[in-house]
Amino acid sequence: MAFSLMAALGIGILAWALAALGLEMFVGFILPLTAFLVFLGGMIWRVTTWARVPVPFSIATTAGQQKSLPWIKPSHIDSPSTKIGVAARMGLEVLLFRSLFRNTAAQTINDEGGPKLVYWSSKWLWVFSLLFHYCFLMVFIRHFRFFLEPVPFFITWAEDLDGLMQIGVPRLYMSGAILLVAALFLLLRRLRDPKLRYISLPADYFPLFLVIGVALSGIMMRYWFKTDIASVKELIMGLVTLSPSIPEGVRGSVGGMFYTHIALVSALLIYLPFSKLAHSAGLLFSPTRNMPTNTREVRHVNPWNPPKKYRTYAEYEDDFRDAMAEAGLPLEKEPAPGLHEETAQ
Amino acid sequence: MYNARYIIPGIILFVVIFTVPFWINICTPEYSRPELVLPAEKDCIEPVEYMRAEHMRILNEWRDAALRDGKRVYIATDGRQWDINLQNTCMSCHTDKVAFCDTCHDTNSVTPYCWDCHIEPQTAPAAGGAKQ
Ligand code: HEC
Ligand code: HEC
Ligand code: HEC
Numbered sequence: 001m002a003f004s005l006m007a008a009l010g011i012g013i014l015a016w017a018l019a020a021l022g023l024e025m026f027v028g029f030i031l032p033l034t035a036f037l038v039f040l041g042g043m044i045w046r047v048t049t050w051a052r053v054p055v056p057f058s059i060a061t062t063a064g065q066q067k068s069l070p071w072i073k074p075s076h077i078d079s080p081s082t083k084i085g086v087a088a089r090m091g092l093e094v095l096l097f098r099s100l101f102r103n104t105a106a107q108t109i110n111d112e113g114g115p116k117l118v119y120w121s122s123k124w125l126w127v128f129s130l131l132f133h134y135c136f137l138m139v140f141i142r143h144f145r146f147f148l149e150p151v152p153f154f155i156t157w158a159e160d161l162d163g164l165m166q167i168g169v170p171r172l173y174m175s176g177a178i179l180l181v182a183a184l185f186l187l188l189r190r191l192r193d194p195k196l197r198y199i200s201l202p203a204d205y206f207p208l209f210l211v212i213g214v215a216l217s218g219i220m221m222r223y224w225f226k227t228d229i230a231s232v233k234e235l236i237m238g239l240v241t242l243s244p245s246i247p248e249g250v251r252g253s254v255g256g257m258f259y260t261h262i263a264l265v266s267a268l269l270i271y272l273p274f275s276k277l278a279h280s281a282g283l284l285f286s287p288t289r290n291m292p293t294n295t296r297e298v299r300h301v302n303p304w305n306p307p308k309k310y311r312t313y314a315e316y317e318d319d320f321r322d323a324m325a326e327a328g329l330p331l332e333k334e335p336a337p338g339l340h341e342e343t344a345q
Numbered sequence: 346m347y348n349a350r351y352i353i354p355g356i357i358l359f360v361v362i363f364t365v366p367f368w369i370n371i372c373t374p375e376y377s378r379p380e381l382v383l384p385a386e387k388d389c390i391e392p393v394e395y396m397r398a399e400h401m402r403i404l405n406e407w408r409d410a411a412l413r414d415g416k417r418v419y420i421a422t423d424g425r426q427w428d429i430n431l432q433n434t435c436m437s438c439h440t441d442k443v444a445f446c447d448t449c450h451d452t453n454s455v456t457p458y459c460w461d462c463h464i465e466p467q468t469a470p471a472a473g474g475a476k477q
Contacts, residue, residue: 040363044356051346145454147366149376155454166458169405226398229453230378237376240366247378249397284355303347 001191004202008209008264012217015263020253027259028235029244035266042273043281050285058300060291063102068296079293086292093289097133100126125189132182136211138162138175139218146236170222180215183208207277210268217261225257232258379452382444390421390434404431404459431459436466 015027064075080086092098105122108115141158145151163171187208190200221227231249238245250258272278284290317324317332325335346352370376389396391403403419407429410416419427428434439445442465450456 036363040360043359047352047356048346051348051352054347144366148369149373149452151452151454156456159454160456169401169408169457170455171458226402228394228397229455230397230449233453234376234378237370240370241375242367242371243375249394254394 001200001202001205004205004209007206008213008267011210011263011267012213012260015259016253016256019256019259022252024246024251024255024259025244027263028246028250028255029239031266032239032262032269033242035269039269039272042270043278046273046278047281047285050282054303055287055291055300056302056304058291058293058295059287060293060295061288062293066293066296081292081294081297083292086290090284090289094283097126097129099289100129124185128182128185128189131178132186135175135179135182139173139179139215142173142175146233147240149237168223173222176215176219176222180212180219183212183215187212203275207268207271207275210264210271213264214261214268217257217264221257221261227255227258231255379448381448382441384438384440386438389438390419390425390427392422401457404435407431431463432466440466442466 018027060079062075062079064078065072066079067074067081074081076082076085077088077092080089089098101123103122103125104119106117106119108117110116138158142155142162145155145159148155159173162173162175165172165174187205190196190204190208228247228249231247234245234247235250249255268277272280314332321331321333321335324331391399396403407419408431410419411429417429419429421427436442446457
């Protein structure tokens, strides 16, 4: 954990220092563009690697009755047998994290009979994950004010909704604050529970520290160490038109917090395809979620099986029909009539 | 590759969505920082770099100072004194709200709700302290 923390902090401080030393062009232009290309390329690589892996068995997990006899009521979403059902299950998984909703926690409680193991439904992880992801989405959408000119109406809507409470000036955007709180919950969850802490690796902490760093530096920039937003827009519009410029308002250490933010976001983009964060695409590739539960209707053939050499019963009968007829064995297809009469006589 | 007929369109969609800002901006006229109509006076109440980044903080502090502490005079860092007043101080110099505040706010998608109550200067600075 300490290592991940140092890594995330290091990236942020290094970016500030580089900008202060006059390397704004590197931190503000070359780094984010490279990060973006690595992200795009990395995601394509990741997805095509997954797409080349065969699925040997039909391993759809079921959480409901499979479609079978007409008088048994099937569960259309939890055990879908049609493509529409699979799409519904996947859609709800993506939008509402349905399988996380079933999360349980194990706990030992002491009653008169001594310690007892109980499992109970635990929704905290689900609630905070949902908050985390939706607030992240909101923050992501809001940032498009820097990338587009004129700013489309729905971004203004998102901002008005997000700043609905009109707390302070500039208005507090709720999504930013909730994002930070939810990310801190996800971090504390790992630290608080000894079992979870034991199985947590640097790869679990690092993305959390990156996200917390991104959120913190963004919030700092909006409410405390203010940055000249008009200059930031100029810089970013230069970035997306590939005509680099470092406006005066974000030169050197004045824009320190901005470069810290950019560097952390770039690190997140570079890291994303090669880490657990690729679950964003991986979810769609989960056989347990994307396969229909139609094992009784459709035979799933393992695609890596070598082609089989086999002989059907019909072919066997063709070869031995006359002899079988002579022996009086039952046949699927009777021998040609002429032949049959001959043998019968 | 398995399921290529789902995955290839998926990848294309992903790349298109994420590169949209590049395509849109390369196809539209180049962006330049909006030209603001500046007042005839030489200086703002604080240095201009500070104003660009922090003017909303000043307004917030002014509001609290005036309405919570009853303090209606602001002493700037260079020692000049200003009446704490959004309409009659800021807007007496920045008379053209549309060509100044709004030009910059629109391109950065900022929509202050202050003008729901405070009165926007018309063409000339509004006389008196009419509020609400
Ligand atoms: C150089 C560009 C620029 C000019 C000129 C400008 N502003 Fe702003 N203003 C901004 C930016 C950018 C923000 C939003 C900061 C952020 O999003 O963190 C802002 C935010 C604000 C806010 C807070 C909005 C909120 O969301 O709560 C107020 C109030 C405000 N400005 C008032 C004014 C007034 C009044 C004027 C004219 C006298 C003015 N501004 C001129 C750039 C400008
Ligand atoms: C004495 C007249 C005067 C008053 C009062 C005044 N300003 Fe200014 N303001 C100016 C001038 C002049 C400039 C341009 C300074 C420059 O470019 O060097 C300016 C610049 C600015 C800028 C930066 C614009 C840019 O170039 O990007 C902002 C933002 C701003 N003022 C907001 C405000 C706000 C908010 C108030 C009220 C709290 C206010 N001003 C009060 C005269 C004034
Ligand atoms: C609900 C209506 C309303 C809204 C919205 C509003 N104000 Fe005010 N504001 C008032 C009233 C009423 C006063 C009191 C006037 C007085 O007593 O001088 C006031 C006073 C102020 C003052 C102090 C003195 C003065 O006359 O200017 C400032 C500064 C101020 N408001 C800034 C803001 C800013 C900045 C915003 C937007 C972020 C804002 N206000 C939004 C109603 C409002």
